[in-house]
Amino acid sequence: MKPTTHSQTPSSLHAELRPLIAGPAQLAILAALSILMAATRFHAIGAALHLPDASMAVFFLGGLYLQRHRLFAGLLAAAVAIDYIAITGRGMDFFQHYCVTPSYAFLLLAYAVLWYLGRAWAPSMSARPRAMLGALAVALAAAAASFLISNGAFYWFGGRYLDPNFAEYLQRVWRWGPLFVGTTMAYIGAALLAHALIARFARPRGDAAQRHG
Numbered sequence: 001m002k003p004t005t006h007s008q009t010p011s012s013l014h015a016e017l018r019p020l021i022a023g024p025a026q027l028a029i030l031a032a033l034s035i036l037m038a039a040t041r042f043h044a045i046g047a048a049l050h051l052p053d054a055s056m057a058v059f060f061l062g063g064l065y066l067q068r069h070r071l072f073a074g075l076l077a078a079a080v081a082i083d084y085i086a087i088t089g090r091g092m093d094f095f096q097h098y099c100v101t102p103s104y105a106f107l108l109l110a111y112a113v114l115w116y117l118g119r120a121w122a123p124s125m126s127a128r129p130r131a132m133l134g135a136l137a138v139a140l141a142a143a144a145a146s147f148l149i150s151n152g153a154f155y156w157f158g159g160r161y162l163d164p165n166f167a168e169y170l171q172r173v174w175r176w177g178p179l180f181v182g183t184t185m186a187y188i189g190a191a192l193l194a195h196a197l198i199a200r201f202a203r204p205r206g207d208a209a210q211r212h213g
Contacts, residue, residue, distance in 0.1 A: 026065070026066060029061075029065050029066060030062075030066060030071065033058045033061060033062055033066075033075070034075070034078060036054045036057075036058055036187075037054060037055050037058045037075070037078065037079065037082070038078070038082055039051065040052065040053045040054040040055070041053055041054075041055055041079065041082045041083070041086070042082060042085075042086050052183045053183070054183075054184075054187045055079060055111075056110075056111075056114055056143055056146055056147070056180065056183075056184040057143075057183075057184045057185075057187030057188050057191070058075065058187075059072075059075065059111040059114035059115045059118075059146075060114040060115070060117070060118040060139050060142055060143070060184070060188060061118065061187075061188060061191050062075055062115055062118065063114060063115035063116055063117065063118025063119035063120075063122070064118035064119065064121060064122050064125060064135065065118075065122075067119045067122055072111075072112070072115045075111075076107075076108065076111060079107070079111070083100075087100070098160070099154075101154065101157070101158035101159055101160065102157055102158070102159070103150075103153035103154045103156075103157045103158040106149055106150060106153035106154075106157070107150060109149055110146040110147075110149040110150040110153075111146065113142055113145050113146045113149065114142045114143070114146050117138055117139075117141065117142040117145075118138070118139070118142065120138075121134065121135055121138045126199075127195060127196045127199030127200065132192050132195075132196060135188075135192055136185070136188070136189065136192065139184070139185060139188045140181070140185060143180070143181045143184040143185060143188075144177070144181055147173075147176075147177055147180045147181055148173070148177075151172065151173065151176060151177070151180075152169070155168075155169050155172060156169070
């Protein structure tokens with residue numbers, strides 16, 4: 001008889017993740033991520049709840065759990081719609097807002113980095129500590145890259161700075177980067193903790209069903 005091993009292949013890890021990305025569970029995750037993004041992207045609501053913008057975390061978690069290209073497109077459209085409603089709702093012209101510049105188009109790339117790096121890690125995802133630490137490492141790289149894309153595009157192509165230069169840009173990265181990346185990692189860490197807890201309490205029922213099957 002062969003000795004028992006605890007190693008898992010990527011396909012078996014994906015099978016462990018599959019219940020979270022199918023059927024009603026997928027709809028629940030999509031709804032939760034949409035509500036979180038809306039609640040925190042509307043600055044008035046986010047400020048009232050003392051919640052910083054969770055958009056970067058939403059797109060990484062969406063890639064990890066939802067994965068589908070059309071859902072990425074849907075959440076991206078929702079993000080733009082939220083911005084439009086938030087700006088015009090205060091009586092301002094959307095295209096005249098300080099944050100809406102030609103660099104706004106780079107949000108597509110910034111959010112795609114988060115979504116597709118999350119999606120790339122999905123086959124290796126499970127509730128095991130190594131997989132969770134791997135997800136956090138990928139999330140950190142994705143969040144840093146996404147911030148550099150969006151912040152860099154705004155600084156260099158937004159037309160809001162009269163004399164853009166590398167020294168000033170580095171100061172801005174050092175000032176705002178840890179805040180945005182740290183906030184993103186806090187949301188993702190909370191989501192992964194919830195994943196681990198759900199898996200921990202769901203596993204005994206699944207094992208019992210297999211034993212009696």
